[in-house]
Amino acid sequence: MARKHSDAVESRRLRVAAEVWWVESHWVILQILTRGIGWAFIPEHILKDSPLMPQLTIPVLQFDEGAHPVALELIWNKRRPQGPAAKWLQEHFAKKPPLSISAGFPNRNRR
Known part of the structure; x- marks a missing residue:
């Protein structure tokens, strides 16, 4: 699995593969994937704007029923009152x- 680098503890806790390549950007992940190396979860907004999308295969995935936890952090500026x-x-x-929030993904390049 290729994944965008993050120092956050949640990033490491929520990983879904035993071996992960940590990289600095989604662009680097897309470059790795177009060379036929590994797999990754890429946000839809990154994929739809990428000229590399036609080179990628997006499989139809089936997940277990029920909610899947996603880390969410609330951050604000200490110098400005809330x-x-x-x-x-x-x-x-x-x-x-x-x-629990569900999101769909358009049927593009699915195999």
Whole structure:
């Protein structure tokens, strides 16, 4: 698996392959994949704007039923006070379990 480099603990905790190549950008991942090396999860917005997309095969994937956890971090500037919306969001995330969100992917280049 090729994955964008991140120092975040969550990035290492949520990896889905035993062996991972950590790289600096999604562009590098796309370059590796077009050379027939490895596989990766690439965000849809990166793929749709990439001239390399026609060279890639996007398999139809089936996942287990139910929610799959995704790390989410709430970050704000220490030098600026939080507004009402940011305060609400922080309180809401602290009190309630995370929501389950599903997203589709258009049927392009699928095999």
